[in-house]
Every structure is written in C-alpha cells, then in structure tokens.
Amino acid sequence: MKRERIDGTLIKHPPMRKYKVTEEKNTFFVKSSTLYVSAIKQISKKVEKLNATQAKNKVFIVKGMGKSIPKVLSIGVYFQLKNYRVEVFTGSVKVLDEFEKEDDDSILSKRTVSSVEVRIIL
Amino acid sequence: MSSKTEHKRRKLYKSRIIRTELQDPSFKDERLNVEEFLKSREFEVNQLQMAQLKSKKNSSTRCFQSLPRSMRRRTASHNIKRVPRRLRPRMIREMTSNNGSILSKKPKHSRGRELYKLKRLHRLLKLATVAKSKGKPLDLPTGIDLKEKLRIVRSHIAELQNAKDAEVQTYDNMHLKFIKLHQQSLNNKLGSMDNTAVNELAVFKPHALKYSNRQKKFKWLPTHVWHAKRAHMVKRWGFNIALQPSQKCYRATHRNYLHSHCIAWDTSYIGTIILHHSTSLTPLIHLVGQLTKNEAVKPKFLKNHKIWEGIIYHENNSIGQSQIIWQDLPNVKQCILRVHPSLYESFFKLLLKLSPKDVTVFDCRYSLASFQVTGPAALTALGAVMKTADNNENWKQLCSFRDNSMVPTGSSISFYINDPRYLNKPHKYHHNIREDELDLIIAIKEGKVFDSGSFEDLFTYQGRIKSYKNQPSLKDLDLRRNIIVNNDNVDNLGKTLPRNPDDPLVPIHLSKLENGYYQVIVPWYWNLPVWYKLMRFPEVRYGGLRQMHQLNLETNRPTYPFDYPFWYHGFLSSFIQGQEFQKKWELRPKGKRLNYSKLKIHNLPGELLGELGDPFVSDWRYLQVLQYALKVHKECVHLDPSSFDVSNWTTLGHRCLKQLQDVYECVRDVQRQDSEFENADEEKILPIPVKYKGEYQFDPTKIDKVSVVIRDEIPKLPVTLISVEIEGTGHIATNARLYQVPSHDWQSWLENNDQKPVRAKYLVGFITTGTINLATGKHTGIGCMSHEVNQLLNKEKHHHLLLRNVGEVTFRLVKFQDIPL
Numbered sequence: 001m002k003r004e005r006i007d008g009t010l011i012k013h014p015p016m017r018k019y020k021v022t023e024e025k026n027t028f029f030v031k032s033s034t035l036y037v038s039a040i041k042q043i044s045k046k047v048e049k050l051n052a053t054q055a056k057n058k059v060f061i062v063k064g065m066g067k068s069i070p071k072v073l074s075i076g077v078y079f080q081l082k083n084y085r086v087e088v089f090t091g092s093v094k095v096l097d098e099f100e101k102e103d104d105d106s107i108l109s110k111r112t113v114s115s116v117e118v119r120i121i122l
Numbered sequence: 123m124s125s126k127t128e129h130k131r132r133k134l135y136k137s138r139i140i141r142t143e144l145q146d147p148s149f150k151d152e153r154l155n156v157e158e159f160l161k162s163r164e165f166e167v168n169q170l171q172m173a174q175l176k177s178k179k180n181s182s183t184r185c186f187q188s189l190p191r192s193m194r195r196r197t198a199s200h201n202i203k204r205v206p207r208r209l210r211p212r213m214i215r216e217m218t219s220n221n222g223s224i225l226s227k228k229p230k231h232s233r234g235r236e237l238y239k240l241k242r243l244h245r246l247l248k249l250a251t252v253a254k255s256k257g258k259p260l261d262l263p264t265g266i267d268l269k270e271k272l273r274i275v276r277s278h279i280a281e282l283q284n285a286k287d288a289e290v291q292t293y294d295n296m297h298l299k300f301i302k303l304h305q306q307s308l309n310n311k312l313g314s315m316d317n318t319a320v321n322e323l324a325v326f327k328p329h330a331l332k333y334s335n336r337q338k339k340f341k342w343l344p345t346h347v348w349h350a351k352r353a354h355m356v357k358r359w360g361f362n363i364a365l366q367p368s369q370k371c372y373r374a375t376h377r378n379y380l381h382s383h384c385i386a387w388d389t390s391y392i393g394t395i396i397l398h399h400s401t402s403l404t405p406l407i408h409l410v411g412q413l414t415k416n417e418a419v420k421p422k423f424l425k426n427h428k429i430w431e432g433i434i435y436h437e438n439n440s441i442g443q444s445q446i447i448w449q450d451l452p453n454v455k456q457c458i459l460r461v462h463p464s465l466y467e468s469f470f471k472l473l474l475k476l477s478p479k480d481v482t483v484f485d486c487r488y489s490l491a492s493f494q495v496t497g498p499a500a501l502t503a504l505g506a507v508m509k510t511a512d513n514n515e516n517w518k519q520l521c522s523f524r525d526n527s528m529v530p531t532g533s534s535i536s537f538y539i540n541d542p543r544y545l546n547k548p549h550k551y552h553h554n555i556r557e558d559e560l561d562l563i564i565a566i567k568e569g570k571v572f573d574s575g576s577f578e579d580l581f582t583y584q585g586r587i588k589s590y591k592n593q594p595s596l597k598d599l600d601l602r603r604n605i606i607v608n609n610d611n612v613d614n615l616g617k618t619l620p621r622n623p624d625d626p627l628v629p630i631h632l633s634k635l636e637n638g639y640y641q642v643i644v645p646w647y648w649n650l651p652v653w654y655k656l657m658r659f660p661e662v663r664y665g666g667l668r669q670m671h672q673l674n675l676e677t678n679r680p681t682y683p684f685d686y687p688f689w690y691h692g693f694l695s696s697f698i699q700g701q702e703f704q705k706k707w708e709l710r711p712k713g714k715r716l717n718y719s720k721l722k723i724h725n726l727p728g729e730l731l732g733e734l735g736d737p738f739v740s741d742w743r744y745l746q747v748l749q750y751a752l753k754v755h756k757e758c759v760h761l762d763p764s765s766f767d768v769s770n771w772t773t774l775g776h777r778c779l780k781q782l783q784d785v786y787e788c789v790r791d792v793q794r795q796d797s798e799f800e801n802a803d804e805e806k807i808l809p810i811p812v813k814y815k816g817e818y819q820f821d822p823t824k825i826d827k828v829s830v831v832i833r834d835e836i837p838k839l840p841v842t843l844i845s846v847e848i849e850g851t852g853h854i855a856t857n858a859r860l861y862q863v864p865s866h867d868w869q870s871w872l873e874n875n876d877q878k879p880v881r882a883k884y885l886v887g888f889i890t891t892g893t894i895n896l897a898t899g900k901h902t903g904i905g906c907m908s909h910e911v912n913q914l915l916n917k918e919k920h921h922h923l924l925l926r927n928v929g930e931v932t933f934r935l936v937k938f939q940d941i942p943l
Contacts, residue, residue, distance in 0.1 A: 098530075
C-alpha cells in the first residue's frame with residue numbers, strides 16, 4: 001500500500017530499545033554504517049566474554065534491519081564457518097517517522113521495516 | 123599475651139597462608155602421572171582463590187565491613203537496624219561477644235526542675251504548632267525564659283483569632299482574599315498551605331517552626347532534611363541545594379544514566395511564575411512573544427500542551443533561559459514560566475513592569491515544587507510511586523518504556539495520583555498490554571493523553587488548596603493500616619491502603635525536557651511524600667548539582683550558569699569559583715605552590731613571563747583587552763612610522779602601540795587600572811567583558827596617527843559557545859586557555875604534532891568546564907571563544923585549536939565544535 005505524502009523535513013527515529021542489563025552482554029545491533037570487520041571483532045570479543053560466564057543458555061544475538069540485513073547475515077555466515085551453530089529469524093520492527101515543520105507541531109507516522117536476528121548458539 | 127589476641131593473630135596468619143603441594147606425588151620413578159599432576163594443580167588454584175576470599179573476610183572483624191559501599195551506614199556499628207536483615211543474627215553475636223552487651227543502658231528520665239522545664243517546652247511547641255496552623259508562625263526573641271515565651275505565644279494566638287476576619291476584609295484583590303482566608307484557617311492537620319503571592323514576591327514560610335531561624339537567608343527545599351543527611355549541601359541562589367552525594371559516584375552516575383537505573387534530583391529551587399488573564403490568552407501571547415522574540419508563541423506550543431524551552435530576551439539582550447507552558451482551557455487562560463532562581467527576582471519584577479493591568483502575576487516559587495528523573499528506569503520508577511487515581515492504562519503502558527529517546531521532547535501529560543504514602547513500598551506496574559507502543563507515543567504527542575482537570579488544578583491556587591484538604595498524617599495512615607491488619611487478617615500486612623473518599627487527590631504534571639530528563643511538578647507540600655517513596659525504589663539514585671553538570675558535559679550541553687560567562691550569573695559564578703581556588707592556593711606554603719608569575723609559557727623573544735591573566739579564573743577581561751589592543755596595533759602597523767612620536771607615550775599619557783611588546787604592556791596597564799578601580803570601592807564590580815555573538819564595535823577609522831587604548835572605551839568582546847575534545851593524550855581542566863593554531867605552524871601541529879612555542883597573542887578563549895568524559899572515554903570540555911575567530915576558522919573549515927591548562931607549559935591539539943545557544 002502506498003503511503004500518503006506528508007510535508008516537512010523527515011527525521012527517522014530508531015526502534016524502541018529495552019535497555020536491560022542482559023541486553024548489553026548478549027546483543028549486538030548492526031547499523032548500515034557499521035563496518036563489517038569492526039562488527040566481527042566486537043562480536044567475537046563479546047562472545048568470548050559470554051562464553052566465560054556460567055549462564056545456562058548461552059546465546060548471542062545479532063540484530064539488524066533494513067539496509068543492514070545482508071551485513072547481519074554475512075556476520076552469521078562468518079560465525080557458522082567458525083563452527084558455531086547459527087539460527088536465523090526474520091521479522092519486522094515498527095519505527096516512527098517525524099515530519100518537522102517550521103511553526104506547527106511535527107507529525108509522527110508509523111512504518112514497518114523488515115528485520116533479521118541471527119542467534120549464535122554457544 | 124592474652125589468649126584472645128593470640129587467637130586473633132593465629133587466625134590472621136592462617137588466612138594469609140596459601141597451601142601448596144610442593145612435594146609432588148605425581149612425579150614418581152622419573153615419570154609424570156598427568157592425571158595426578160593436573161589434580162594437584164587444580165587443588166592449588168582452588169586454594170589460591172579460597173585464600174583471596176579468606177583474607178578479605180578475616181580482615182573484616184564486623185559483618186557490615188564486608189557489605190558493598192553503597193549499603194554501609196555510619197551508625198551500623200551500634201544500630202542493628204542499619205544492616206540488612208540477613209546479617210542481623212551475626213551482628214548480635216558480634217556485639218555481645220565484643221565486651222559489653224548489645225543493650226545500652228536505659229536512658230534516665232529527667233526529674234525535678236529539669237522535668238518541669240521540659241514539660242513547659244513541650245507545651246510551647248504545642249502552642250507554636252497551633253500558631254503555625256493559623257498560618258502565622260512566630261519568630262520568638264532569644265534570651266527570654268520559657269515562661270515569657272509561653273505568654274507571648276498565647277497572646278499571639280489570641281490576636282490572630284481576633285484579627286482574622288478584620289484583616290481579610292481589607293484585601294480588595296479577589297485572588298489575594300481567597301489565598302489569605304485559606305492561610306488563616308488551614309484545611310489540614312499537617313500545616314500544608316498554598317503560599318502563592320499575587321502581584322508581588324512571595325515570602326517564604328518554613329514548614330517546621332523549629333528550623334525557621336536557619337532559613338532566613340537560604341531557604342530549605344521540602345526534602346532538605348533528607349538530603350542534608352546524605353549529601354554535601356551548598357548555599358546558592360537563596361536556597362540550600364544538594365551539591366553531590368556524600369558517597370563518591372562519578373562512574374556510578376554515568377552507568378546509572380546510560381545503562382540501567384535512574385537518577386533523581388529535587389529541583390524545587392526552580393521558580394514558577396504564572397501569568398493569568400480572566401478571559402483570553404491574547405495579552406499573554408503579546409507579552410511572552412515580546413520576551414522570547416516570538417519563539418514561544420508559535421502554534422505548536424499553544425496547542426497539544428507542548429513545553430517550550432529557550433532563551434528570554436529583554437530589549438534585544440539575552441538574559442537567561444526559561445521554560446514556558448501554555449494553559450488554554452475553557453476556564454483558565456494562563457502562561458506558566460519557569461526560571462532559574464538566580465534570575466527569578468529580577469525577572470519577576472520585569473514581568474510586573476511589562477504586564478498590562480488586567481493580567482495577574484502569581485509568584486508560585488514556594489507553592490509548586492518539582493523534581494527531575496533521568497535514566498532507563500526513570501519511567502518505571504515514577505510509575506512505581508505515582509499510582510493514578512483512576513485506572514489509567516496509558517500511564518501503565520508508558521511506565522514500561524525504558525528507551526527515553528522514544529518519548530517526544532517537550533511533550534507532557536497530566537493526571538491525578540493517589541497519596542503515595544498509601545503504598546507500603548513502591549512496586550512496578552505489571553503491565554501486559556499487547557497494544558502498539560508507537561500508537562501511545564503518537565497520542566501523547568498529539569495531546570490526547572491529557573487530563574485537563576488535573577492540569578488546571580495544579581496551576582491554580584484553588585486546585586492546590588483542594589489537594590491539601592484533609593491531607594492525612596502518617597499517624598492517621600498507620601492507624602488505618604493497623605485496623606485493616608487486625609480486622610481482616612495478617613495477609614494484609616504490607617499491602618497498599620485503599621483510598622478514603624475524604625482523602626485528597628494530587629494533581630501532577632509530567633514533561634520530557636530537551637536534555638532528556640523527565641520533570642514532575644507537584645504542589646509544594648506533596649513533594650516530600652513522593653520523594654520519600656521514590657527513594658525507596660531500588661533502581662533510583664539521587665544526585666546533586668555536580669551530577670547534573672557531569673551528565674551535561676557527557677552530552678555536550680552547557681550548564682547554567684557556569685558555562686554562560688556572557689550572562690551576569692555565569693560571570694559571577696566563575697568569579698566565586700576563582701576566589702575559592704585562590705584561597706586554597708594561598709593556604710599552601712610558598713615553597714609548595716606553583717608560582718604562576720614565573721612560568722615560562724611562551725618561550726619566545728619578546729614574550730612575557732607568567733600565566734595569562736588571573737590563573738584562578740577564565741580571565742575574560744584579559745582576553746577582551748588583549749583582542750582590542752591587538753586590533754588597534756594592527757591598524758597602527760599600516761601607518762607611517764615616521765608619524766609617531768619618538769617616545770612611547772602620547773601627550774595625554776597614553777601608551778602608543780608600536781610593537782607587540784607594547785600591546786602586552788598596554789594590557790598590563792589596563793589590569794593595573796582595573797585593580798585600582800576595584801580597590802577604591804570594593805562593591806564595584808566590573809561590567810561583563812564579553813557578550814554572546816553580535817557586532818564587535820570597533821571602528822578602524824577612529825584610529826588615527828597615534829593609536830591608544832583607553833580603558834573605558836574597550837568594547838565588549840563577542841564570543842560563541844564551543845565544545846572541545848582532545849586529540850591524542852592529555853587532560854583538560856577548568857579554566858584552560860584556548861589558542862588559535864598559528865597559520866605558519868599549521869602543518870607542523872596538525873601533521874607532525876610537533877610542539878612549537880606559541881605567542882600569547884593567539885589567545886582566543888577559555889574552557890569553563892573540562893574533565894574526563896566517560897561517554898567518549900576522552901577528556902572533553904565546554905567553553906567560549908572569540909566569535910570573530912570562530913567564524914574565520916569555520917570559513918576555512920579548520921576545526922582545531924590549541925589548549926593549555928593553567929600552570930602548564932604544554933600545548934595540546936583539540937578539536938572544537940560549535941554549540942547553539
């Protein structure tokens with residue numbers, strides 16, 4: 001369905017985050033501007049840290065949406081080749097678009113973006 | 123040696139021993155038994171770990187010493203209730219075994235004359251409370267005996283009774299009459315009253331008569347006693363404000379703000395002014411438009427209850443920051459302005475002067491309190507304490523948000539809450555609504571989730587008075603709790619009390635500010651109950667002014683007033699801070715303090731010795747004079763040298779600026795004149811040497827033949843706000859000096875990072891706040907630099923400056939970025 005055109009300058013808002021303590025340890029968010037090798041290095045470090053803990057179900061999650069989906073998948077493949085079990089989940093997330101105007105209040109509108117979640121099982 | 127000490131010593135010795143298997147059984151017949159070898163190594167590793175724990179445990183002789191720092195209490199050594207429940211049996215054991223018993227002696231009760239005196243004192247307090255409930259607390263003269271005091275209080279009460287009606291009838295203002303009537307016969311037992319003043323500044327009335335003497339100059343916030351026990355307090359802007367928690371918390375503050383938990387501040391010192399018109403908003407819009415250059419009266423702020431935050435102007439000069447909330451309801455047409463206490467009184471008087479006759483100005487400084495909360499758990503914590511009176515699903519859902527960036531900036535909601543003291547302890551909403559969260563955000567943005575009844579009640583004196591009606595005391599609530607537990611069953615222990623139909627509801631206003639904080643405005647006497655309960659929620663920490671300053675630095679925001687040297691209070695605060703630094707410096711012995719006047723900073727021929735300007739402050743006056751003198755000197759260079767007189771002085775006794783050295787000498791001359799001027803009259807303060815942007819009033823055509831700098835004719839230097847980040851290593855401290863990178867040394871600085879001496883004439887600004895920034899992992903700072911240089915550098919797309927800390931000779935390269943006001 002084609003969406004209606006709204007005037008004003010567009011500000012794209014990220015989807016809502018949970019800010020939980022566990023999220024910090026076992027989740028990595030991939031942006032379209034994230035560098036592939038940089039992501040691999042950061043994730044490997046976090047995976048190592050998670051592996052050292054005594055948690056029961058050790059799963060590391062890499063998330064991405066829209067343009068960054070191929071990057072997330074290639075990260076998944078990288079870890080698959082490193083002999084990790086990798087699961088892929090597809091889904092969609094809701095985001096807000098803000099159309100800002102000079103004098104009047106800005107308008108918010110919803111949009112859905114496809115997303116992917118790669119689970120590296122330790 | 124007694125057996126006791128010997129035992130102790132043996133215990134300590136044992137705890138320090140790490141057992142090992144030196145004679146290895148795995149090595150037999152010149153063969154290594156791998157399995158046994160591994161086992162014994164495992165044993166050793168375990169022993170090492172155990173030893174660490176044992177050593178830690180044994181060095182602490184009392185159980186509270188092993189607690190984490192945040193759980194330790196000052197009185198935990200003798201007060202059993204100060205340690206967690208699980209440790210109490212051990213604590214009792216330790217106290218009884220440690221010579222003497224856990225029970226201290228019963229306090230002896232007073233007898234005879236002493237007892238009689240105490241009884242009279244008790245009676246005096248009772249009477250004084252009656253006086254307070256009449257709305258007129260009494261200041262008793264000191265140095266008279268109790269009997270006399272009792273007599274004075276009794277007659278005072280009798281007087282009040284008589285004068286009650288007579289006095290009120292004299293007020294012709296309708297609002298004033300209503301408020302005074304309320305103040306003279308309060309509608310609650312707790313002494314809560316609405317202290318609003320109409321068309322004049324309100325007079326502070328301390329809640330507890332006992333402490334009134336201490337609050338004559340610096341008022342206490344509602345939560346003062348709570349804070350004074352836990353934080354360092356500071357006397358500023360007419361209030362006693364928490365500076366920072368007693369416990370060190372620099373890293374904890376950063377973590378709590380960013381990852382989990384939340385931090386709360388009591389910001390009741392921010393004053394509220396309400397402009398009221400009986401029928402329409404038009405005169406208010408006109409007035410506020412005038413003050414904000416028509417920024418705050420845009421349609422987006424007039425509808426949807428959106429808050430405006432920005433700069434207020436008077437006669438084209440910016441004077442400070444303010445928040446503005448518009449109230450366009452069928453019955454009430456009001457504009458609510460919130461300003462910092464340093465600015466409050468002058469701004470209030472200005473509003474009185476500017477407002478037309480039919481506009482009423484209410485001073486709600488002491489009738490509206492507020493607190494601010496920030497961090498991922500902010501909304502959860504607020505939801506755990508502020509339970510809505512009706513079943514408000516939207517509020518419940520909002521409380522589950524942990525991502526603060528989702529709630530639109532400037533949006534606000536308003537609702538009634540129950541008395542938070544009904545709760546035994548705060549508990550989260552268990553919310554499981556499947557509805558879309560984004561729909562709620564859109565609804566908040568469009569002002570659909572808004573209860574105008576509570577909004578009206580909070581910002582009108584009638585509503586606030588209503589919220590105090592029959593306000594139950596803690597004793598009342600405990601009685602009710604007892605009845606419920608006794609009548610029904612013990613299962614009710616610790617449950618939330620139901621609301622009595624007579625009990626008042628509390629109107630509150632919650633808004634999201636530009637810096638990401640949630641601001642809650644409540645009636646003054648409801649602040650304390652909410653605060654008490656909020657502090658019992660496990661994810662909440664409290665902060666002071668320093669924590670606000672720290673978080674502002676982490677998000678690259680200037681802090682009022684410290685980072686605004688172009689406003690009066692910013693200039694003043696840096697001056698006060700400088701005096702403190704100087705005092706500390708002077709206390710040190712001469713041999714151990716840095717001699718600022720002999721530093722070899724600018725190691726080039728013709729440069730002066732010593733620190734630039736006053737080493738304890740960001741010396742804006744020095745920069746102003748230097749920049750002006752340099753300009754004059756530059757004009758002077760074009761002139762024909764033969765037209766100069768041979769001497770360095772004009773006939774009028776002014777210095778000619780022929781060379782760079784003359785410029786430095788000229789700055790010194792002005793400094794000398796300034797100090798003479800200050801010494802002549804101590805109360806005279808120099809005018810602020812800088813201003814925010816704007817034109818630099820320098821006319822080169824006036825420079826003719828002889829170029830001189832006359833002290834009184836130096837124009838204000840336009841400056842801009844910048845934030846800087848260090849490139850490479852090094853630190854940034856407050857009052858650091860900023861230099862322009864000399865154009866001829868540009869390459870060597872930027873490409874090779876070679877240290878080259880820099881001349882003092884390249885000074886362009888100062889850092890007003892600078893320290894380690896945990897968000898970036900580097901040292902960053904906020905400061906001001908000359909507007910002219912800033913524009914020049916931006917044009918050339920150069921974003922680097924040189925920074926030198928006070929008292930150091932090393933220059934460091936920093937990257938700068940403009941901050942809009």
